[in-house]
Amino acid sequence: MSGYFFQRLLLMIPTFIGITLIVFLIVRLAPGDPAELRAAGGLGAAASGGISTEKRGAVDEAMAQWRAQYGLDKPLHVQYVLWLKNIFTLSFGVSLKDSQPVWGKITERIPVTLKLNFWSLLVVYWVAIPLGIYSATHQNSFTDQATTLFAFVLFAVPLVWAATMALVFICGGDFYYLFPPGGLESLDAAANWSWWHKFTDQAWHLFLPVVLLSYDGFAGLSRYMRSSMLEVLRQDYVQVARAKGLDEGVVVFKHVLRNSLIPQVTLLASILPGMIGGSVIIETIFSIPGLGQLGFESVLSRDYPVVLALLVVTSILTLIGILISDLLLAAVDPRIAFGRRAH
Amino acid sequence: MASTNSPTQDRVTETTEAGGLWSDVWQRFKRNPIALTGFYVVCVFAFMALFADFIANDKPYYTEYKGKSYFPIFRSYIVGVKLGQWPAELLNVQFKKLEGAESIFPPIPYRPSNINLLEPLEPPSGRHWFGTDKLGRDVMAGMVHGSRVSLSIGFVAVGIAVMIGVVLGAIAGYFGSWTDLVISRLFEVMLSIPTFFLLITIAALLPPSIFLTMLIIGATSWVGIARFTRNEFLRIRNLDYVTSAIALGGTDRKVMFKHILPNALAPVIVSVVLGIAGAILVESSLSFLGIGVPAELVTWGSILHEASTTTYAWWLAVFPGFAIFITVLAYYLVGEGLREVLDPRLRGLR
């Protein structure tokens, strides 16, 4: 087992280099120059007003100075090596927008995205697992078929559509005002609010983003849970347990559930990157200052260090997630470790 | 897949086996009414995409003008491929305003690019069934032509993904050992990088273009297919008929693509169908965020994008979103139907 562990750890090194290389090349080989953005006065000038002529004099010279300030004038491979070196010291450089350490900008927003995703995951598992259990134990009942169909339909609902429909119909536009159109708390939330007031306010704000972030998750997971339950239910030992006359509830919750839950937990690793992606859309639509919004804004304003850091950090987290879930699976089923060692 | 229909002498057995598989698949697929419905919906959208010019166009099918008959839509195709010219009296005319002309127009007499600044943001009416957008463009015309974008992005992107995925998966699974190890690292890299964020990054940094969007969606979504292919190849490679084919002196390429691939495709097919739905979803998300799709093109996602900035215009949100939803659902149903038919483990489970 420990041999397998070290082998996997060792194999992570080339993967890590691969990730950094691909990410760096994609971001840095794309055309366009962040200095140009600075010279024109930011994205605001693009979206609405015009460019001011005043600071456009000798603009190339100024742009060169600006690039030199952030080391963007060095050859690309030098920049890559420098960047890689920085990563190993857990420094991701400074943002091109405000010269602030990128790491600080990220940690500042982690709690927000974490909160959002924590609740979403909670909803996903709390809805999906009971639903899956019920469907599996009542296979082919009307409820099973109805939930299966419903989950299937829900899974096909595009997130952007669901979010836009929410904005149009229930967020205070021309129709109903049931939920706020954005933010994580009321704009005038004050420190002296009572605990209950703060809680209800946040719950009211979080409701839509959490539901939108989680619906396809629980739709998918409940089906997955159902099928893995069914698979376990057909195993010999379950049949034996049943044959021994054990109570059906004991069989389901003690034997079957435990074994069919493991793959669900390992699924977390693959849910994570999806959640980050979903966060981009939700956080952009509902103006939530989390990592997704930071990522999208940084991409639009070509804040390379931030974009790179976000890509690399989430990749590494996912990589670790994959490793952990593989190890978990190997712990459950030793054949995997041996099978993997074969190649 | 085309290769399965061109039998060669030395592998007649496998070919008939594979060919038989596909007709068998179709037979059993047909028995699932829900999946079949999905398939028909896909066909309807494909038909719409193919004949968009005949469903929504500002030119008439047929017009009688100054005693002569014309077929302007057909004519525009002819002129388009430089086989003919516009007759002088019809050169750059507005057919709807042509006096003394008798014309038969398509059911939606607009093109998505037809701007009418006099009727912006009109709710659905007899004139505009799905309303108009802020430039007075007909939403339904935009959706009919937008189905082209969705469909072509779905197919081309997945085509690219299949090419990359099948080749890499096949090589990894067939050769095994260190080749597999190296390629598996690549899988791991692609699995780890958050795909959607990567997509947004690339799409936002590159100039908007349909082809680029297809390319990047394809280039970021091949991992699933590759892993399926690899696993199938690993399994099939050790089957007797493959070992004997190698023993008979078949080259690696021949064995890989002629002997193993046709039999390894079954599980890939499902992920291809689901991949098309995925690509359509991704494209709509990108155009919703305002990146990836060129300005002139009206797509389902771009109409949704406008809805999110003009929230009172509910018709901009309801119709295109529903179209995406139905399309995606249809592909899911087809994919699910195929999975049931193709995956032996699932047989009898339901």
Place this chain on the structure above:
Amino acid sequence: MFAKSWRLIFPLLLTVACGDKTELKVADVKPALSKEEAGKPVTGDWLVLHSLSDPEQLNPLTSNDASSSEVLGFILETLLTRDPRTLVLKPLIAEARPEIAADKLTYTFKLRRDARFHDGRPITGEDVLFSVKAIKCPFVNAPFLRVYFNSLVDAQLIDPYTIRFVTKETYFLNESVLGGIVVLPRHYYDPDNLLEKVGVRDLVRDPATLPSQVKKFGDQFNKNYSRNPMGSGPYKFNLWKTGREIELQRDPEYWGNGKADIDQPQLDRLKFRVVNNFDAALVRLKSGSLDFMEALQPVQVVRGTDSERFKREFKKYEYYAPTYSYIGWNNDHPIFRDKRVRQAMTYLTNREQIVKSVLFGLGEVVNSHIYLFRPEYDKSLPSYPFDPAKGMALLAEAGWKDLDGDGVLDKVIDGKKIPFRFEIKINSGNAVRKSVALVLLDELRKHGIDASVRELDWTIFLNDVKNHQFDAMVLGWQMSTTEPDAYQVWHSSQASNKGSNAISYKNARVDEILELYRREFDPQKRIKLYNEFQKIISDEQPYTFLYLPKRVSALQRRFEGVEIFPDGLRPVDWWVPARSQKFASTITAQ
């Protein structure tokens, strides 16, 4: 506001003639109550403003975006400012306007002795000198600002309250450039006095020769002062919750309190709340968590803010935002080289309808690059109405007709048959410009001109524009509300070296006028020169000038003292009568 002050200070107003009040009345809305009804201004209450996005940073020199300028404008002060009504230069930190030496190269500013920073320390010449050094320091990441101060080559303290600037060339805008220097507290931004030993002249030289503490200063300045600005203005920085809000607090000890001719702030707090979507912001405004939306979207002005209830609670202010949009035709392009083609393009652009439908009527079609309300603006310019027939006649006259029956016009240019096919480049993220391009495109296609639109990321777009890599493009310039100087945009010398004359406009007479204008000190003669200049531009149509947008702001009705100035609204003047104050006062006034 910071940006506005740069823009304001840019041209120099020599006589009152230019500040004609009747001309400058830019809007039709009057303050809610007359002064007598509302009583006298009192302190207290907060103003909660909508902000579309966080500022990039709040560093006084290195930030370069509109959001940060708006916030910093309340915190920082400059040597000179402009009278908001007349736009005439007037002293702020300086005691009076500078003394200009006979050679017109040397400017001497005397400072007020009673001005102080937020921490109570007095403003001295040392701080001004430090501010100049900080701008000039090559390691401070403000290259775009540095370019603006290129003509300033030296600064010396004569005595603790007198500073002398030396400029490179005689240029009539020097006074306003120098007056625009923001005065930063040296003890706060350079606590170790790292720049003490270097002079301004040293800083202009090769950076490699500078002592290491200059580099150290630059690095510290870039890194440590992005989120904690300090200055001497009426408001001091309080807190910044990223992505949520920025709060400024009125400085009860503000040095200008009670002084005539200095802004008298009354509101206790200014909160800039970030809502990065206009619809969400409007919902927030209606539910009372915002007081002020500076820029309503045009669609919001006609829908969603027209209910009786909204009108009872909010007042809308309508005024012009001094920027104009245009379609720039590449004057070197074989098709657009011909002036008749460019004129035809303008006739084919339905500018009135674009303003009416795309901007919901909130804008004005313009025919010149001069702000509508400037005396330099030539009212007699022809207006080029939407007239496709005339446009097509001009094209026919220029030799364009369909030679091969494929539905696209052609012309033989330089012995080659060229179809009328071109591409309009626009930047992504600007819905209005996109609409303009699409409207034109649809019109042109009706007449057999095969145009297409290409949307590019802002940075790529700007790079293409700068390198003249376009057939046509849609872009906007800010307009000067004070005296314009169009040299950078129209002089032929600016067409090369990636200057702002990206469309390669070249006209000998225009060059001559632009040069004369810069040296001309008589405003009347300047107006005459610019009238001729505008007539030439109007005839040649190197740009198709589009529109000057109107901005509509919505403000909660409890605020008094609201007035529309040529440059927009000024929250610094606003106040709330004691009986209608919403937030309790937390600051004890002097």
